[in-house]
Amino acid sequence: xxxxxxxxxxxxxxxxxxxxxxxxxxxxxxxxxxxxxxxxxxxxxxxxxxxxxxxxxxxxxxxxxxxxxxxxxxxxxxxxxxxxxxxxxxxxxxxxxxxxxxxxxxxxxxxxxxxxxxxxxxxxxxxxxxxxxxxxxxxxxxxxxxxxxxxxxxxxxxxxxxxxxxxxxxxxxxxxxxxxxxxxxxxxxxxxxxxxxxxxxxxxxxxxxxxxxxxxxxxxxxxxxxxxxxxxxxxxxxxxxxxxxxxxxxxxxxxxxxxxxxxxxxxxxxxxxxxxxxxxxxxxxxxxxxxxxxxxxxxxxxxxxxxxxxxxxxxxxxxxxxxxxxxxxxxxxx
Numbered sequence: 001x002x003x004x005x006x007x008x009x010x011x012x013x014x015x016x017x018x019x020x021x022x023x024x025x026x027x028x029x030x031x032x033x034x035x036x037x038x039x040x041x042x043x044x045x046x047x048x049x050x051x052x053x054x055x056x057x058x059x060x061x062x063x064x065x066x067x068x069x070x071x072x073x074x075x076x077x078x079x080x081x082x083x084x085x086x087x088x089x090x091x092x093x094x095x096x097x098x099x100x101x102x103x104x105x106x107x108x109x110x111x112x113x114x115x116x117x118x119x120x121x122x123x124x125x126x127x128x129x130x131x132x133x134x135x136x137x138x139x140x141x142x143x144x145x146x147x148x149x150x151x152x153x154x155x156x157x158x159x160x161x162x163x164x165x166x167x168x169x170x171x172x173x174x175x176x177x178x179x180x181x182x183x184x185x186x187x188x189x190x191x192x193x194x195x196x197x198x199x200x201x202x203x204x205x206x207x208x209x210x211x212x213x214x215x216x217x218x219x220x221x222x223x224x225x226x227x228x229x230x231x232x233x234x235x236x237x238x239x240x241x242x243x244x245x246x247x248x249x250x251x252x253x254x255x256x257x258x259x260x261x262x263x264x265x266x267x268x269x270x271x272x273x274x275x276x277x278x279x280x281x282x283x284x285x286x287x288x289x290x291x292x293x294x295x296x297x298x299x300x301x302x303x304x305x306x307x308x309x310x311x312x313x314x315x316x317x318x319x320x321x322x323x324x325x326x327x328x329x330x331x332x333x334x
Contacts, residue, residue: 034058035076035101036067048077075102093183093293094131096203100263105214108264109226110157114197116216117186118153118223119143119170119256127217127257128152128184129266131293133195135186138289139256140271141175144182148172148303152186154196155224164223172303174296179241179284180271181292182256183299199258202265202286207234207244215248215270215281217257225254229279236282243282244268250281259283 034048036058044067046060056067056075077099103111115130119139126143130136137152144150150170156163169187176182188194211231219225229248236245246259250273259268268283292299 037073037076037101038067038071039073041073048075069104072104073107077101092132093136093296094201094290095198097200097263097265100200100265102262103264104262105226105228105260108214108260108262109216112197112199112260112264113216113224114154114156115199116155116224116257118218119184120151120153121147122149123147125218125221125253126255127253127270129256129258130186130196130198131201131266133198135188135196136173137184137186138269139182139184140269141177141180141182142271143256144172144175144184145177150184152184153223154186172301174292174299175301176292176299179288179292181269181284181289183293183296199260200265201289202261202267203290205267205285205287207231207267207285209233212262213246213248213259213267215246215250215254215257215259215283217254217270219249219251219253221253229281232279234285238282241288242285243271244285246281246283247279248281249273249279250283254281 033045036044036048036056038044044058044060044065046058046065048056049059049064050057054069056069056072057064058067117128117130117137119126119128119137121144123146124143126139128137128139128143131138150172151166151168152170154165154167156165167186167188169189171185171187172182173185174183186196188196209231212228213231214226214228216224216226219227227249229246232245232247234244235242237243244259244267246268248259248270250270254270255272257270258266259270261267265286266289267286269286269289270281270283272282274280
């Protein structure tokens, strides 16, 4: 049975206020229900009782309709008070949002893909993402390490045309080598006052193994590449920091790019993969990003010292093995 047949069988083919399928401009008045918007812009309203990576089951009051994910454009979940909104956080550098609708990576990439940028330096390139309409953006510290001349490439989709815009007015504001994060600011030409497209940072961490995620970046310079996967584990330890381990493909050039959930929130910053391991990618959790931005003044960049910020080096290796001389006594082998 096709989705259209299922809807007609349930008496839901008319787009009226009395039906459970509503036009887009009528959705806001019924926020006490979940709203599933289809790819043909019709909307199915009810209570979502179950969902997985392939299907959403929605109770429309007198029947439960199974909706294939491939036919879904977005999912808007009901909330308690019928309100949604975004708030600015991190000293105004980033925004968090409440009750963002679920959608597919394909649809989300069309909406938020312009906020993902390519960051290039004389020695290499990486990815980044814009977190503020004034052009503040996040990337990895190792992408810009030791560099001062940065360029940012934006990918803007017009009504008919697609434009690749290179901006060379990029300022480094803060660098934290320990967490591998950097805050930069991109500026448009003076005759272009348009705000930048930006993405939301997840406000309260909500991660679980098996959760679907996707990354957008520029692996090996292949611009605007999207890869999908799941969260393999939420807290993999490396050198005293915990990372999100994901099956999403992470390659050189992805560094500094966003890892998204299906609400389009940044849940992590992709920063490393294991070349010899298939499906072993890692991302810096959003909680480190929020803390870095709230305390960015502690990591303020000094143009006269490209390696500014605290960077704790590893201790030198021993030249001789065995216990140190001052401990070399009768208790050494006990």
